[in-house]
Amino acid sequence: MSEAPTTHFETSSGAVNTGPGDQNIYNYLQAMPTLSKDPAGRTPRTLAEEELDWLRVHFENPVQYIEAFEKLKEQSTVLLDGEHGDGRNAAARMLLLRIADGGKRLQEVLLREDERSSRQLDPELIDDEDRLLLDLSRSSDDLWRTVEPELSEFRESVRQRRAKLVVILPRGVSHRLGPELTRLRFVIERPPGMELDIVKRHLRVAGIDPTLADTTPNALGKFLVQRRPLAEVATFAQYVCKAYLEGNNFPGACDKALEALQGHPESAANLLAKVRNQSARALLLAAAMMQGARADAVHRAAALLLEAADPTASKRPALQHPLLSKRLHPLSAQIDAAGRVRFSELGFDIAVRACVWNDFPQLREILRDWVGDALTVRELDDADRDALITRFAEQTLACRRPRDLLILVERWSRIDNSKTQLRAAASALIRGLHDREFGRQFRSSVYDWSTDDRLPPGRRKVLVDVCRDDMAVSHPNAALVRLHHLARREKHSTMARNALLHLTADDHRLRRRMLSRLGSDLSPAAYERGGRKHEREDVGLFLDHNAPEPLIDAGIRTHPLISESGVRNDLTTGWAAVFRVAPAEQWTSSVHDWFSTACAEPATFGVLIDILIAACDRRGDRLGAVYSAALAWTAPASVPHAEATDFPGRVLRQITAAPSHQPPTARETTPS
Structure with a gap:
């Protein structure tokens, strides 16, 4: 086993069909120039994937790795313990990488990732079949005492969503673990001869005969008797390969590698x-x-x-310089x-x-x-x-x-x-x-x-660039929070707004999280706290994120977002704010999108229309505005579905059936 570079990572996932609006935005963003590309044109996502590829081909199994893998499949969570330098982080990533089978992203869990959460670990951030790494190796005892009581609920959410979680423990806490966590703990250790195995694997990957290392030149033997962190072992092996490929014989390459690692500082x-x-x-x-x-x-x-x-400092004339x-x-x-x-x-x-x-x-x-x-x-x-x-x-x-x-x-x-x-x-x-x-x-x-x-x-x-192209790869929830703050504050561009749309376009979890943030910010409770500062900006962002197609499309998940009561509540709150502060011309096209989806997918008709009706908050003027939008949508030139011919009547019947709602009168068909 050897440590890869310390960039975090995410594998690619297929895009969800999010409708024509979001798809156009996605294409636009793909064409946007990025500051984060390296000189070879590689994005942070590409570099992260290359790092995973590097880890795949250079990794050596440590002690208890196979047992940890089987326990992870069975229990959805494992805890890794061990000495610093023995490759716990690499082992954790390989466990998640191999169990992901190339289909789901790997991401690091951040403690208190959302500034609005009072918890260190938020189960709401977990999505179906997530692959999660929680690295607490540098955490203090005080922080561990805060995190440990929250692990049980977090692990249960991991299990329910068929996700997988690997936790790297802080040093010195194993003796304080309860029975439930102790049975999930595995000590990652290097087996005898692992350092030589790492050198051989690097040689093999570089196209060099690995049996050359069996001769154990003096410099190689001198290095192997030292218990070096595995990251240094990997660096030494890379130096050996480089020196050998530059024309040195194998003992000479080992001499140069050892000198590079140990002798040059002096x-x-x-x-x-x-x-x-x-x-x-x-x-x-x-x-x-x-x-x-x-x-x-x-x-x-x-x-x-x-x-x-x-x-x-004195300056010589240019021609006098050596x-x-x-x-x-x-x-x-x-x-x-x-x-x-x-x-x-x-x-x-x-x-x-x-x-x-x-x-x-x-x-x-x-x-x-x-x-x-x-x-x-x-x-x-x-x-x-x-x-x-x-x-x-x-x-x-x-x-x-x-x-x-x-x-x-x-x-x-x-x-x-x-x-x-x-x-x-x-x-x-x-x-x-x-x-x-x-x-x-x-x-x-x-x-x-x-x-x-x-x-x-x-x-x-x-x-915007770093959040969209780099942080979104390693810490997507943190990227979303920061892009939200940037988007609601930009006055002369839509960079952050477009980046936020790109981030949530094909990710159910992030769309849910964004709707939750907007629902919180646009709620009556937020107004009571004086939260109107960014109301109009958040209303615009809500209209960006309420496209119905991704809400009703389950994708690879077991259920669509619209089936979750929390999402429906956030949508209702968002639409209520839209009807309260936005003119009809700003929201009519979005309402028409909902009407189109409601007719195209009859199973969703009731829930979509109910959300719009509930958002009217029993006000006749707002109910009238929705009914007027239904009439306008069914104009002869714009009816997209044969089922829509009696659409206004169906909407009116649903308004009438809603608790405490009165049907709109002719005087209530103009939006406020």
């Missing part, structure tokens, strides 16, 4: 101690941060770093045949970066500001910029300084006319969101920004 520190000249140090760090970039870009970035670190290649040589770097700067030793750039951030804490803010400036060096291409952001994020998060990354996101997204800076802001934000330790802090920052009425247009673009 070598990097010695080089920095030896190189005292500021200009040389600036070039060394620029090369380490931009390895693989064009030499002129590294040269320009080094000059910017020197100026940032010491604005008073040759760039000569300046790089004593730094263990060189310019390759393609004109790009690379270090001669595998992994040396990583060691230089770590050494600078760890041993020069006084430079961290200067380096942050330098990265912000270096991004604009025109000789850099998009791949170079992405690499620069990734390397900065790795170092600043390793030093527990997430605020440095957030500051750059804020700076790069302050204006909206620089695609380079907006892409950088999105890229930096995604790196923070994917961090296991600080991801929650970044999600919190996205939430705070999304509720800001004075959000800069550039940052709005970045947030």
